[in-house]
Every structure is written in C-alpha cells, then in structure tokens.
Amino acid sequence: MQAVVLDGVGKQYRLGQVDVPALTDIGFEIRAQRFTVLSGPSGSGKTTLLNLIGGIDRPDSGRVLIDGQDLDALDDDALSDFRARRIGFIFQNFNLLPVLTAFENVEYPLLLARVPAAARRERVRELLDAVGLADKAGNLPNQLSGGQRQRVAIARALAARPTLVLADEPTANLDSHTGEAIIALMRRIQREQQATFVFSSHDPAVLAEADDAVHIRDGAITAIERRDGVMA
Template identity: 65%
Template sequence: MHPIVLSDVSKIYRLDAVEVPALVDINLVILRDRFTVISGPSGSGKTTLLNLVGCIDRPSSGRIMVTGRGVHTFSDDELSDFRGRELGFIFQNFNLLPVLTAFENVEYPLTLEGVAPRERRERALALLASVGLEAHVHKRPGQLSGGQRQRVAIARALARRPGIVLADEPTANLDSKTGADIIALMRELQQREHVSFIFSSHDPKVIEAADDVVYIHDGRITSIERRQMLPRTPA
C-alpha cells in the first residue's frame, strides 16, 4: 500500500471576495519508505501541499488517502488524533519548548500518549543518542546550536514511531555544513527507522539526497523524478 495518494486535489484560499488557487488538480502517489522532496520556488504551493499531506489543512476538492485512510473526510478531532498517531513533524524554526531540556522535549509527545515513564526515558535517550546528542540531554534549546536544536526536533519527530515524517524547509535556518550533516542524519534515520520522509525544499543538497522529487510551480505538478532506491545501511 502506498502511504499517500492524492487524487484531483485542489486548494483555494479566499481573501475577502477573491479566490486564490494555491493548488490545482494535484494527482500524486508518494511511495512508502522513501525520501521524497517537494520542490519549487517560493509561492509555488509546496508548503500548502505538505500541509495537506500532513493533515494540517484540508483540500477544497479532491481526495487524500494517507496509509489507506481517507483523511479528507475526517473531522477536526479525527485529524488531530491521526496526526498524533501516524505522523511526525520537523519544523524549520525547530518549535522546541524553551523551558524543557532536550530530553524533556523528546519525551513530551510520549508523555501525552501515556507511555510508561521507564519506556519514555529509554526511548528518548536512545533517540537523542541516535542523533549524537547523548552529551546534551539536560541542556535547554537556548543552550544548543541551530544544528543541535534541529537534531532534537528530529528525535522528537520520531518519538512516537510514526510511519511518515514531514519537514518544511528543514535546512533553511542552518549553515551549509550543518545543513549537509542534518540531511545525512535524516537519510540514515529514515533507512534505520523504516519511515517515509517527505520534505518541502528548494535546497539543492536536499534534492540531491532524495529518492523521489516532485517539482511544483504555480500550484501544479510539473514533473516527478523517481530515482533508484539508494542502498540501505545494514541493520
């Protein structure tokens, strides 16, 4: 089963009496267990598309199937519950809670889910170690560099073991070297955790690392580049 299928999806925003089409007749299959990038210039609709896939927004028309569920029919409560169970998010501004340590930020979604304290601790510490932050678990976001904060955000996104992780311009606020390191880390974790990573980005480094690239312009898909799956790292 494909993780995500969009059929004849359009999104129109209304500004007073004016209708502004953000996406027009999108038909797209996003394959399971891949590193997929949605790419296009500013204003092309890539963030809107990512928000629809991530169940943050609703289409004006069309159907969106995520892991076999017709999310376009969900109520607000159903969408919220589905996001929490099935999806992880990485934000370009990190969106970490400033009063919590790195450990507490990663543990927090597990606390909301009611996971037992010992299991929460083990999962959070293992994820922080996997992103190279075992020496920084007790530091708050303000004590971490941009790259370190993004690593915490990645660990938090994986905390609930989602099948799909989404990121909007994950390297936008990072310098070139740090951005490259973050891309390599996300690729490694995507293969190790067996999740589908879906990014919006116009960063050439992110595009180069992708299995599949969806090019979008003026709200329409202009082309889709499917690449051979890169070899997996041994488990």
C-alpha cells in the same frame, strides 16, 4: 506500497476579497519508506501541499489518504490523534517548546501517545543518542545551536515511531555545513527506521539525496522523478 495518495487535491486561500489558488488538482502518490522531496520555488505550493499531507490543513477539493486513511473522514480530535500516532513534523524554525528541555521536547509526543514512562525514557534516550545529543538532554532550546535544535526536532518527529515524517525546509535556517549534516542524519535515520520522509525544499543538496522528487510550480505538479525514471 503507497504511504500517501493525493487525489484531485485543490486548495485556495482568500486574500482580501480575492480567492488565490494555492494548489490545483494535485494527484500523485508517495511511496512508503522513501525519501521524497517536494521541490519548487517559493510560493509554488510546497508548504501547502505538505500541510495537507500532514493533516494540519484540509483541502477544498479532492482527498488525501495516509496509509489508506482518508484524512477528510476524520474529525478534528481523531485527526489530532492520527497525527500524534502516525505523522512526525520537522519545521523550518525547529519549533521546539522553549520551556522544555531537549529530553522533554522529544518526550512530548510520547506523552500524547500515552507511552508508559519507562518505555518513554528509553525511547527518548535512544533518539537523543541517535541524533548525537545524549549529553544535551537537559539543555533548554536556547542553550543549543541551530543544528542541535534541528536534531532535537528530528528526534521529536521520530519519537512516536510515525510512519510518515514531514519536513518543511528543514535546512533553510542552517548554514550549509550544518544543513548537509542534518540531511545526512535524516537520511540515515530514515533508512534505519524504515520511515517515509517527505521534505519540502529547494535546496539542491536535499534534492540530491531524494529517492523521489515531486516538482511543483504555481500550485501544480510539473514533474515527478523517481530513481527508476520520470513519471510525469
């Protein structure tokens, strides 16, 4: 079963007077409930691809389908609602809201999804417990370490029970020990929650954990590795 289908996706950016191609004719599928890594050097187009999959950017050509839904068919509000319900984001810089506590940061997507208060509280406690931060629920982000912040970000990404979780270089700002712990945590949660995780990373430790790896270079896919063999 495919969680994500990319069909002839192209994207270019305008740099001054010049159009710079970021992605060219990308076409592949991401399997559901797998741990997929988009791998490639800096500037290869990983983040751009992740943004298109997450529906926070639109392709210039081609289609992106999430669980069969063509994102291009959704207007901005519908796409926002779709992201709120179906996609979780984990950012390189954690991107927690600094004025909200750990609890409130995790709760926020549930508020957007209009989950009732009691269910919301239960879900947040469950997630903070899962990421080992039950005792830090009342802490503001600046009262947490980098690893703890990223754990809160993971909990937030999972809060609304999305079918797809996207993580853009989630260990890039963490030391190797913390990074490994975070990868292990995400892997565990991915298995427990049967979610589809897609990472962009050039961290070998992340790559080693992947079910599938999509290699990108200069905006094009160079190879797709699956546990059951290389496809392209």
